Amino acid sequence: MGLKSLFQEHLQSVLSQIELILQELKLDGLVIGAGQPRLFFEDDQEIPYRSNHHFRYLCPLEGASHLLIVRPGQKPLLRVFQPEDFWHEVKPLEADFWTDSFVIETCAQEDQVWADLFLTKGRYAYHGPDGERAEREGCLTQVESLLPRLNWLRLKKTPYEQQCLIEATRRAAQGHKAAERCFRQGGSELAIHFAYLQAVRCREQDLPYENIVCLNEKSAILHYSAKRDDIHNGRVLLIDAGAQVRGYAADITRTYATDEAAEEFRAILADMETLQQAICASIRPGIRMNDLHFQAHERIAQLLIDHRILLNCDVEKAVNLGLTAAFFPHGLGHMLGLLVHDVAGKQVDAIGTLGEIDPRFPRLRTHRPLDVGTYVTIEPGLYFIRMLLDPHRKGEHSACFNWGLIERLAPCGGIRIEDNILINEDGIQNLTRLHL
Numbered sequence: 001m002g003l004k005s006l007f008q009e010h011l012q013s014v015l016s017q018i019e020l021i022l023q024e025l026k027l028d029g030l031v032i033g034a035g036q037p038r039l040f041f042e043d044d045q046e047i048p049y050r051s052n053h054h055f056r057y058l059c060p061l062e063g064a065s066h067l068l069i070v071r072p073g074q075k076p077l078l079r080v081f082q083p084e085d086f087w088h089e090v091k092p093l094e095a096d097f098w099t100d101s102f103v104i105e106t107c108a109q110e111d112q113v114w115a116d117l118f119l120t121k122g123r124y125a126y127h128g129p130d131g132e133r134a135e136r137e138g139c140l141t142q143v144e145s146l147l148p149r150l151n152w153l154r155l156k157k158t159p160y161e162q163q164c165l166i167e168a169t170r171r172a173a174q175g176h177k178a179a180e181r182c183f184r185q186g187g188s189e190l191a192i193h194f195a196y197l198q199a200v201r202c203r204e205q206d207l208p209y210e211n212i213v214c215l216n217e218k219s220a221i222l223h224y225s226a227k228r229d230d231i232h233n234g235r236v237l238l239i240d241a242g243a244q245v246r247g248y249a250a251d252i253t254r255t256y257a258t259d260e261a262a263e264e265f266r267a268i269l270a271d272m273e274t275l276q277q278a279i280c281a282s283i284r285p286g287i288r289m290n291d292l293h294f295q296a297h298e299r300i301a302q303l304l305i306d307h308r309i310l311l312n313c314d315v316e317k318a319v320n321l322g323l324t325a326a327f328f329p330h331g332l333g334h335m336l337g338l339l340v341h342d343v344a345g346k347q348v349d350a351i352g353t354l355g356e357i358d359p360r361f362p363r364l365r366t367h368r369p370l371d372v373g374t375y376v377t378i379e380p381g382l383y384f385i386r387m388l389l390d391p392h393r394k395g396e397h398s399a400c401f402n403w404g405l406i407e408r409l410a411p412c413g414g415i416r417i418e419d420n421i422l423i424n425e426d427g428i429q430n431l432t433r434l435h436l
């Protein structure tokens with residue numbers, strides 16, 4: 001099916017579900033604003049802008065200040081802000097795969113976007129970053145349970161969304177291949193970052209999140225953002241980098257080690273690869289993310305014991321005493337889509353009931369069942385983070401840690417392997433491994 005038909009099908013499906021929401025909430029329509037760019041403090045420079053993700057869900061048009069109005073039984077109305085401007089390029093709105101699906105009105109003035117509407121003649125709910133303006137125009141901005149209902153729709157990806165996600169993954173995979181080549185040729189973090197951008201063929205602000213490019217010990221900093229140019233010939237590379245297509249994100253991490261890296265580290269890396277694949281293979285529709293997360297801790301415990309990093313303990317003890325948490329301190333994964341950490345990861349129904357918090361992992365971002373059609377990252381990690389390990393050094397379980405080995409491994413930083421996974425009836429489709 002072509003992109004146009006896929007999009008039409010996507011939009012129809014989303015609109016019909018939004019109509020049900022409007023009925024239930026006794027609303028006459030839903031107004032969604034794309035948002036406006038903001039300025040840096042006391043500066044006339046704009047902070048890189050990204051449109052409201054709820055807007056992108058319905059309309060792939062980029063840019064700011066557009067307004068979208070959904071009413072039951074009608075083609076959605078799209079007010080497109082198209083200023084006359086000689087400072088910036090304003091692209092003419094040309095026919096595209098999505099344009100037939102909207103009644104489009106272009107506005108040269110920002111005020112026109114809101115002008116001569118019918119919003120005071122009924123109950124219209126607004127969702128977007130310009131709530132004050134929307135209230136002045138007669139919209140409701142605090143409709144209870146509207147947001148969770150909208151977020152709930154986002155969990156299951158339509159075929160159009162899946163197509164966007166596949167393309168985003170393919171683009172990111174190109175970047176990852178180039179990054180690995182650059183690393184093996186001795187490139188710096190900055191050079192690897194540039195190689196990535198070059199291969200993805202986008203600007204830094206087009207990425208769904210800032211690239212994390214870590215050589216050696218920096219791999220132990222989960223969101224390391226510097227890109228050093230003075231360190232070459234790294235022994236370990238951890239790169240967490242994505243790409244976007246029509247607003248949909250890929251979020252992929254790979255860890256590589258050269259022959260110069262500690263032999264024990266290379267062996268652990270190979271086993272982490274197996275472990276990550278085993279977790280992916282164990283996914284069945286309906287499995288709860290917190291149970292998968294627990295399974296990851298058990299597998300990591302076994303790996304730490306096998307490699308003699310943990311001593312004098314078994315898997316149960318290593319997990320229950322929180323010893324694995326010192327090596328794997330983040331969640332196993334998260335929902336992925338229009339946002340990198342996408343919506344509804346804790347929701348168990350449409351009206352926003354949050355799933356019971358798992359006492360084993362009270363801070364997990366995602367602990368809902370993985371239903372057919374949902375899309376998640378699976379990203380186990382194993383790091384040597386001094387801040388987390390040091391308390392154990394003098395702690396009551398110090399004898400469970402092989403401190404000598406940990407010291408030898410610490411300069412290698414850590415490992416994270418992250419794929420993007422679509423849940424289907426049979427189990428999973430790993431979109432990342434299709435390309436990487």
Ligand SMILES: [Mn+2]
Nearest residue numbers: 251377379418
């Ligand atoms: Mn991620």
